[in-house]
Amino acid sequence: MDVLGLPVPSSCAVPDAVKCVASLTRLMKADFWLRNPDYLADELLSELEAGTLPADTVFAHVTRMLGGREPSLHRYPMAKFLYGAYERPDNALAILKSMGLMTHRRVAESGSRSRRDYYLMAKGVEAVARIRAAVPEVAWYDQQASAVALIADSASGGKMRDRQYDQPEYRNAPIGALIAPITDRVRERAVKLAEQCGSRLPDLADPTARGALSGERSDEESP
Numbered sequence: 001m002d003v004l005g006l007p008v009p010s011s012c013a014v015p016d017a018v019k020c021v022a023s024l025t026r027l028m029k030a031d032f033w034l035r036n037p038d039y040l041a042d043e044l045l046s047e048l049e050a051g052t053l054p055a056d057t058v059f060a061h062v063t064r065m066l067g068g069r070e071p072s073l074h075r076y077p078m079a080k081f082l083y084g085a086y087e088r089p090d091n092a093l094a095i096l097k098s099m100g101l102m103t104h105r106r107v108a109e110s111g112s113r114s115r116r117d118y119y120l121m122a123k124g125v126e127a128v129a130r131i132r133a134a135v136p137e138v139a140w141y142d143q144q145a146s147a148v149a150l151i152a153d154s155a156s157g158g159k160m161r162d163r164q165y166d167q168p169e170y171r172n173a174p175i176g177a178l179i180a181p182i183t184d185r186v187r188e189r190a191v192k193l194a195e196q197c198g199s200r201l202p203d204l205a206d207p208t209a210r211g212a213l214s215g216e217r218s219d220e221e222s223p
Contacts, residue, residue, distance in 0.1 A: 001102060001120040002128045003145035004030055004154070008119065014105060017119040024089070024116050025157030032085040032164060033151075034144045035076040037065035038183040039170070043151050043163060045189055048197075052152055055197045061147045062190050066204045071183045074140060080173040084161050093118075101127050 004026075005019030012020075021027050033040040041062045047053040064070065078085040096102045101124035107115040132138050153159035165171050169180045187204045194201045 001118060002125065003142060004149055005118075005120050012119075014103060014119050016122045017103070018122050018125050019120040021118045021120075022115070023157045024118075025083075025161060026155075027089065027118055027157075028086055029084070029157050029160035029164060030145070030148050030154065031087070031089075032078050032179075033148050033160075034141065035074075035078065036179070036181070037071050037074055037144070038181050038186045039164070039167065040144065040147055041065045041190065042167070042182060042186045044147060045186070045193055047151060048193060053150055055194075055199060057150070059190070059194060059197075059199055059201060061143070061150075063201055063204070064143065065147075066183065066187050066190060067202060068204075071181065074144075075181060077178040077181075080170070080175055080177055080179050082175065084164055084170070085179055096124065099123075099127075 001019060001021050005021045008014070008017045008020050021030075033043065044053065044058045044061055048055060048058040065074075078087050080086075093102065093104070097104075100121060102118060102120050104116045104118045107117055132142070148154050151160075151163075153163055167182065169182050173179045190204065191201055
């Protein structure tokens with residue numbers, strides 16, 4: 001919310017709000033890319049092919065996301081439901097809301113399906129700063145969110161959903177099943193594009209991560 005939220009105007013009806021993520025759809029689709037580095041890396045490669053992002057920026061993020069054991073350590077799968085990747089955010093958001101760090105509002109009173117916007121409060125911005133200072137590992141997620149922001153369609157939840165559905169593994173996942181990783185395919189694509197651009201990527205392969213990529217985690221990786 002801090003990285004992807006847009007600054008709210010002074011006339012905002014939510015007191016002490018600093019930033020806003022418009023709609024649950026955008027929140028969920030950004031969360032999917034954040035938690036699935038291989039899918040996000042593939043979108044960055046598509047931006048490179050389209051000429052909308054420079055090679056050095058793309059390959060820096062792709063190397064960070066796909067190098068070694070990174071995909072297995074940072075991948076948190078989401079299940080496929082009627083409108084794509086979804087995980088009920090109620091519990092996580094309830095904790096943040098109870099502490100005064102965020103809140104949400106319906107945009108219009110048009111029934112249960114009306115859009116909700118999510119606001120990061122001034123107290124939440126302060127909490128983010130403290131967490132960044134105390135927990136260096138949070139930098140990974142800052143970088144992930146910054147990479148999401150590089151994608152042209154990331155301002156729209158609907159466009160993000162459409163791009164995610166373009167991935168066959170995402171589109172063909174059964175309802176209720178975890179969406180499968182695409183790490184090997186994206187690594188191969190990254191190497192080929194780097195060669196075309198005259199760049200050389202470090203070895204992205206990680207044969208020790210095969211079990212983790214299928215959803216399994218070793219004891220040392222377990223929380």
